[in-house]
Each structure stands twice: as structure tokens, then as C-alpha cells.
Amino acid sequence: MAKLTYKMIPEGMLKGKYIPLNIAFINLNDVKACGITPKEAFEAVAKTVEGPVGMNIFDPDCVTTTSDGVMVDGTTVFMAAADRGIINKDFGYLEMIEMPYSEKLIEEEPHLLQWDANYKGKKLFRGPDPHTKLIPVHNVCISGRASNNNSATEMMNIITMEEILLPILGQQQIIENGEVVLGLTGGVISVGIGMIMPEMYGRVFPTRQFPAGETAHGSGIYAQTLKAHIPCIVADKSILAKYIIRALQAGCIPGRTVGASPAVLAVAKHMGIAPDYDNITEKAYEELASIGCTKEWMQEKVEILTPEEIMLKADEIIPGIEDASKFKAEELVQVVTVEV
Numbered sequence: 001m002a003k004l005t006y007k008m009i010p011e012g013m014l015k016g017k018y019i020p021l022n023i024a025f026i027n028l029n030d031v032k033a034c035g036i037t038p039k040e041a042f043e044a045v046a047k048t049v050e051g052p053v054g055m056n057i058f059d060p061d062c063v064t065t066t067s068d069g070v071m072v073d074g075t076t077v078f079m080a081a082a083d084r085g086i087i088n089k090d091f092g093y094l095e096m097i098e099m100p101y102s103e104k105l106i107e108e109e110p111h112l113l114q115w116d117a118n119y120k121g122k123k124l125f126r127g128p129d130p131h132t133k134l135i136p137v138h139n140v141c142i143s144g145r146a147s148n149n150n151s152a153t154e155m156m157n158i159i160t161m162e163e164i165l166l167p168i169l170g171q172q173q174i175i176e177n178g179e180v181v182l183g184l185t186g187g188v189i190s191v192g193i194g195m196i197m198p199e200m201y202g203r204v205f206p207t208r209q210f211p212a213g214e215t216a217h218g219s220g221i222y223a224q225t226l227k228a229h230i231p232c233i234v235a236d237k238s239i240l241a242k243y244i245i246r247a248l249q250a251g252c253i254p255g256r257t258v259g260a261s262p263a264v265l266a267v268a269k270h271m272g273i274a275p276d277y278d279n280i281t282e283k284a285y286e287e288l289a290s291i292g293c294t295k296e297w298m299q300e301k302v303e304i305l306t307p308e309e310i311m312l313k314a315d316e317i318i319p320g321i322e323d324a325s326k327f328k329a330e331e332l333v334q335v336v337t338v339e340v
Contacts, residue, residue, distance in 0.1 A: 001339045001340070002033075002034035002035060002036070002339070002340050003034070003337050003338065003339055003340070004026070004030060004031065004034050004036070004041055004044060004045070004337065004338050004339075004340045005030060005335060005336070005337045006024050006026040006027075006030070006045060006335075006336055006338070007024070007025040007026075007174060007175075007333040007334070007335060007336070008022060008023065008024050008025075008049075008333060008334045008335075008336050009022070009023040009025075009332060009333055009334070010022055010334065011051055011052070011157075014182070014332060015182055015325060015327070015331075015332070016323075016325075017182055017183070017184070017231040018162060018231060019164060019231070020155070020156065020157040020160060020162030020163060020164055021051065021052040021053060021054060021145070021146055021155055021156070021157045021164075022049050022051055022052065022053035022054070023053070023054050023055075023056075023155060023164070023166070024045050024049070024053055024054070024055040024056070024336075025056055025058060025171060025174050025175060025333070026041055026042075026045065026055065026056065026057045026058065027057075027058060027060065027175055028057050028058060028059040028060075028061075028077060028078075029059075029060070029061075031057060034340050036340050038057050038077075038078040038095075039078075039080075039093060040340065041057065041340065042055050042057070042078070042080040042082070042087060042093065043087060044338050044339075044340045045082075045336075045338060046080070046082035046085050046086065046087055047085045047338075048336065048338050049082065049085065050084060050085070051083070051084070051145070052081070052082070052083045052143075052144060052145035052146035052157055052158075053081070053082050053083070053146055054079075054080075054081055054141075054146055054147070054148035054152070054155040055079065055080045055081070055082065055148070056076040056078070056079050056148070056152045056166075056171065057076065057077060057078035057079070058074060058075065058076050058077070058171055058172070058175045059074060059075065059076075059077045059125070060073065060074040060172070060175060060176065061074070061122075061123075062074065062075060062077065062098075062122060062123040062124065062125050063075070063115070063119045063122045063123070063124050063125075064124065064125055064126055064168060064203075065111065065112075065124075065126060065197070065199065066167070066168060066169070066243075067192075067193050067195075067196045067197075067203065067204065067259065067261075068192065068195050068196060068197065068258060068259025068260075068261040068263070068264055069111035069196075069197035069199075069212075069247070069252070069257070069258040069259050070114075070243050070244055070246075070247045070252075070258060070259075070264070071111075071112070071114040071115065071118060071119060071243070071246075071247060072168065072169055072172065072243045073172065074168075074171075074172045074175065075096070075125050075126070075168055076096065076151065076152035076153075076168070076171065077095070077096045077125050078093075078094070078095055078096070079093070079094050079096075079141055079148050079151065079152035080092055080093045080094070080141055080143075080148065081141040081142055081143040081144075081146035081147060081148040082143050082144075082146060083143045083144025083145050083146050084144065086143060086144065087143050088141075088142060088143040088144070090134075091136065091140075091141060091142045091143070092141050092142065092143040093141060094128045094133070094135065094139065094141050094151075095128060096125040096126065096127060096128055096151065097125070097126075097127070097128055097129040097132075097201050098123055098124065098125055099124045099125065099126065099200070099201065101115065101124070105200075108200075108208075109197070109198065109199055109200070109208075110256075110257045111197050111212075111247075111252055111257045111258050112124075113250055113251055113252065113257065114246065114247050114250045114252065117246075117249075117250035117251070118246050118250055126151065126199060126201055126202050126203050127139045127151040127201045127202050127203045127204070127206065128151065128201070128206075129201060130201075130206045135206075138150050138204060139151045139203065139204065139206070142158070144158075145157055145158050145159050146158070150203055150204050151203035151204070152166070152171075153165065153166050153167055153168060153171075153203060154166065163227075163230045164230060164231050164232065164233070165185055165189075165227060165230055165231070165232035165233075165234075166232070166233055167232065167233075167234050167235070168203075169234065169235035169239060169240060169243070170232070170233040170234040170235050172235065173235045173236070173239065173329050174233070174329045174332070174333060176329070177328070177329050177330050178235070178236070178239070178328075178329055179235065179236035179238075179239065179326065179327075179328065179329070180233055180234065180235060180236065180326070180327055180328075180329050180332065181233070181234050181235070181236055181237070181321060181324050181325070181326050181327075182231070182232075182233050182324065182325055182327060182332065183231070183232060183234075183321040183322055183323050183324030183325065184228065184229060184230065184231060184232070184321070184322045184323050184324075185227040185228055185229070185230045185231070185232045185321065185322075186228050186320060186321055186322035187224030187225070187228050187290070187291045188224075188262050188291050188319045188320035188321070189227065189232070189234075189320045189321060190223060190224050190225065190226045190227040190228050191217075191223045191224050191261075191262065191287045191288060191290065191291050191293075192261035192262050192263060192320065193227070193261075194215040194216045194217035194219075194223055194226075194284075194287060195215060195216075195259040195260050195261040195264075195284065195288075196210055196216050196259055197210075197212055197258065197259050198210055198211055198212065204216070212255060212256050212257065212258075212259065212260075212276075212279060213255040213256065213260055213276065213279040213280040213281055213284060214281050214283065214284055215281070215283050215284040215287050217287060218283050219287065220283070220286050220287065220290070221286065221287075221290040223287040223290065224287070224290050224291050228322075232321065233332070234321060236314075236326060237314035237315050237317075237318045238311045238312070238314040238315075240263060240314065240318060241267055241310050241311045241314040241317070241318060242307075242311055244263060244264055244267040244268075245267060245271070245307045245310060245311070247264075248264075248267065248268055248271055248273055249307075253273070253275065253276050254268050254273070254275035254276070255275040255276040255277070255279050255280040255284075256275075256276035256279050260275055260280050260284060260288065262288065262291065262293050262318075262319050262320060263318045263319070263320060265288075265293060265298055266317050266318050266319060267310060267317065267318065269298070269300075269302050270302055270303065270304060270305045270309075270310050270317055271304065271305070271307075271310070272304045274298075274299075275298060277295065277298070291319070292319070293319075
């Protein structure tokens with residue numbers, strides 16, 4: 001019998017933050033090495049957990065885009081939710097769809113120019129295909145008390161209504177035993193996650209609903225409150241800076257071919273790259289201004305830095321996340337082995 005090793009964050013208090021359900025991170029390469037299917041891997045893991053659990057299978061060898069359109073290494077390609085060892089047969093399991101490379105797709109989604117520049121030949125995954133399975137709103141898996149939402153980047157205990165955000169770069173660092181930050185989402189990230197790019201089969205929306213420079217929230221000064229109180233696990237800001245720099249070096253422009261999120265805008269300022277001011281909508285400007293990213297802030301002169309300097313000073317340059325502490329990923333997870 002083969003043995004599958006995965007990483008678990010148990011429900012309960014973790015370094016001063018409350019984790020509302022069990023969370024399992026599984027490497028697709030480990031699933032393949034065991035000679036089992038992703039669904040069989042989820043079933044094996046679910047049987048080891050008495051309570052609600054969200055489960056993600058991560059493929060480190062493909063690429064994805066963040067909500068603001070930055071292309072990064074690796075993503076969740078299978079997701080599930082279980083409770084008391086049971087995965088709901090209708091709504092407990094989802095597969096992400098591969099987006100085949102084509103010039104037409106890049107023309108329709110110009111932020112994918114990064115694909116040619118930085119990730120030639122890599123497979124791209126984002127969200128599931130709603131045409132192959134009935135999917136609840138926001139690409140969610142549900143079983144009992146466990147909700148695994150927004151294509152495996154947000155989880156909730158449905159009974160307590162407590163949530164946790166798991167941006168994809170934080171998951172990447174957990175899989176790779178890298179550097180993570182645990183904290184509260186705060187106002188900056190609450191605003192930033194609304195500055196999305198229009199994508200087919202996106203992580204949150206299945207169609208291209210919001211054009212570049214627009215906000216998906218449309219909540220004005222209240223956008224900063226939407227997720228502010230929720231714990232999150234994110235990558236160290238130097239890692240986020242690395243990927244934003246790659247996107248901008250590939251030719252992306254904030255507010256036009258990559259989202260006008262506070263993180264992207266902050267890095268672009270120190271690279272001397274101006275956003276497309278005219279393409280950012282008034283609704284988006286209002287939300288950005290509520291957390292200090294006014295048009296005047298975007299236009300102020302700052303020191304132009306090299307990519308290496310930006311990554312070194314990323315904690316100073318990139319705003320966001322409150323009451324935060326840095327950890328080695330291995331400090332937050334338990335390594336578990338199950339027979340499959």
C-alpha cells in the first residue's frame with residue numbers, strides 16, 4: 001500500500017489567529033507518485049479528519065494568475081470539502097480547467113502577454129468549467145460544515161461563519177516550505193482583491209465580468225471593511241514583489257493590462273511605470289483612495305529602484321495585511337501521512 005504525505009493546518013488557534021476549519025494542502029506530484037486519482041487522495045485525507053476540512057491539490061509545475069492578473073508559478077488544480085470523513089457527492093469536489101494556449105486568448109486577455117514572456121510552454125489553470133458541472137456561486141465546494149470557496153483561495157466554517165483567506169502565493173509557499181505571513185486581511189487587501197482582471201473561467205467569476213481598471217466590489221469607502229477582520233496566510237512580500245516585477249517587465253500596465261491593486265501600483269511606482277489613469281474608473285479610484293492610494297499618491301515622485309532593491313524593501317513598499325507575523329511555512333503546518 002502506498003503512503004500519501006500532505007500538510008495540514010488544524011482547526012483552532014494558530015499563532016494568535018483563529019483557523020475556522022481544518023485545511024489540507026496536497027502536492028499533485030505526491031498523488032501521482034502514489035498511483036491514485038486526485039479524488040481518491042481527497043477521500044483518503046478526509047477519512048483522517050473528524051471535523052470540517054477544506055482540501056487543495058496543488059500543481060507546482062503549471063501557472064496561474066492572481067486576482068489582479070499577475071502570472072505566478074503553480075496553483076490549485078483540484079479542490080474539495082469534507083466533513084466527518086464524507087465528501088458530498090454533488091458539491092464536494094471540483095476540478096480546475098486548463099486554458100489552452102492561443103494567440104486569440106492572449107488578444108482577448110492582454111495580461112496573458114506574461115505567458116509568452118515568462119512562462120512559455122507552461123500549462124495555465126484558473127477556475128473550474130461551469131459547463132461540465134453545476135457549480136454554486138463563486139466556484140465553491142461544500143460538504144457539511146466545510147466550504148472551500150473562490151477556487152480554493154477562501155475557506156469557511158458554514159456553522160460559525162468564520163473565514164480564512166488563502167491567496168495562491170501563500171499556498172505556493174506552504175507547498176514549497178517557503179516564507180509566509182500570517183495576519184488579518186485588513187483594509188488594503190480588502191480593496192485590492194476587488195481590482196480584478198476580466199478572465200474566462202476565472203478563480204472567482206466564470207466570465208469576463210469586470211474590465212481592467214474597474215472594481216468588482218463597487219462598495220466605495222466600505223470596500224476596505226469587506227474582509228478586513230478575516231485571518232489570511234500570504235506569501236512574504238518579497239515573493240509577491242518578484243512576481244509583480246516580472247509582470248511589469250513583460251509589459252503589463254497597471255489599470256490596463258494588470259489590475260490596479262495597491263500592491264501592483266506600489267511596485268510600479270518604484271519601477272517608474274505609471275498606471276493608465278484614464279482607464280481606472282471613478283468607482284475604483286474611490287475604493288483605492290479610501291486606503292490612501294489616491295491619484296496624487298500614484299503620481300508622487302519616489303526613488304526608482306532595481307528589482308533586487310524592491311524585493312529587499314518589499315515590506316516597506318507594498319502596503320497591506322495587519323497584525324502580521326512572518327513564519328517558515330513548516331512552523332504553521334503539520335506533516336501527515338496516510339495509507340492509500
